[in-house]
Amino acid sequence: MTALAWAGSVAMGVVWGWWTAPQSERRPRSLAGALVVVAGTVQTAQIVSFSGYAAAAGLVGGWIVGFSLHQAFRTALRLRLRERTTS
Amino acid sequence: MGLTQDTTAVTAVATAASSLQLWGAAMFGALIGWYVYFINRYRKGDVQISDLATVLGVIGGGAVLALFPAKSDLFGAYGVGLFGGFFLYFILLVLMVAKSPNFSVDWFLDGRRRKPADDEVVPPGTAETVHAMGVEPRGRGPQ
Numbered sequence: 140m141t142a143l144a145w146a147g148s149v150a151m152g153v154v155w156g157w158w159t160a161p162q163s164e165r166r167p168r169s170l171a172g173a174l175v176v177v178a179g180t181v182q183t184a185q186i187v188s189f190s191g192y193a194a195a196a197g198l199v200g201g202w203i204v205g206f207s208l209h210q211a212f213r214t215a216l217r218l219r220l221r222e223r224t225t226s
Numbered sequence: 227m228g229l230t231q232d233t234t235a236v237t238a239v240a241t242a243a244s245s246l247q248l249w250g251a252a253m254f255g256a257l258i259g260w261y262v263y264f265i266n267r268y269r270k271g272d273v274q275i276s277d278l279a280t281v282l283g284v285i286g287g288g289a290v291l292a293l294f295p296a297k298s299d300l301f302g303a304y305g306v307g308l309f310g311g312f313f314l315y316f317i318l319l320v321l322m323v324a325k326s327p328n329f330s331v332d333w334f335l336d337g338r339r340r341k342p343a344d345d346e347v348v349p350p351g352t353a354e355t356v357h358a359m360g361v362e363p364r365g366r367g368p369q
Binding site for chain 1: 248259262266296297298299301302303304305306308309312313331332334335
């Protein structure tokens with residue numbers, strides 16, 4: 140697997156993670172909501188499973204990065220709004 | 227046998243891909259990535275299982291893998307392009323919101339904006355977006 144192919148897997152994982160983050164928040168805190176995220180992640184892993192563990196690891200790593208970036212962005216906005224409304 | 231043929235095909239594609247092909251795959255990915263953000267921004271209602279399947283099909287489904295074989299540089303270029311298009315949309319959105327006097331970054335949370343001036347109007351149904359984040363975590367405020 141070339142470096143570019145691996146970078147592509149990571150990049151797709153980041154997009155997938157960023158896309159997943161708001162969806163996970165919209166749904167009620169329930170088993171169904173968790174299953175949606177897990178099922179999507181597993182399905183994604185299945186899609187690239189024949190690309191090998193490196194691609195799957197890149198995708199999952201990218202997912203974590205994308206999800207975390209979105210959560211950090213949202214948290215920063217919320218803190219900013221909270222500080223402004225309480226001051 | 228099939229695996230060997232697939233591996234051979236991937237190797238052939240990986241070694242045969244020219245710069246033009248790689249740029250083409252990347253630009254195709256960028257177009258798809260831009261559209262994925264666009265669809266998510268203008269979606270109606272909560273996410274469904276079918277939405278997940280649709281997005282998964284777009285970013286890594288059979289049609290894409292038919293065009294760009296897994297493990298190949300073409301597939302990698304497509305993924306990088308997807309990333310570029312998706313986040314280019316987001317970055318341009320941030321820049322336009324920052325530049326506009328009618329919006330603040332709080333728009334990302336709950337869609338708030340200034341009221342149109344007396345001589346301005348927003349026709350009903352025009353480019354209605356959903357907000358992806360919400361002011362408070364779920365269950366503790368309006369979403």
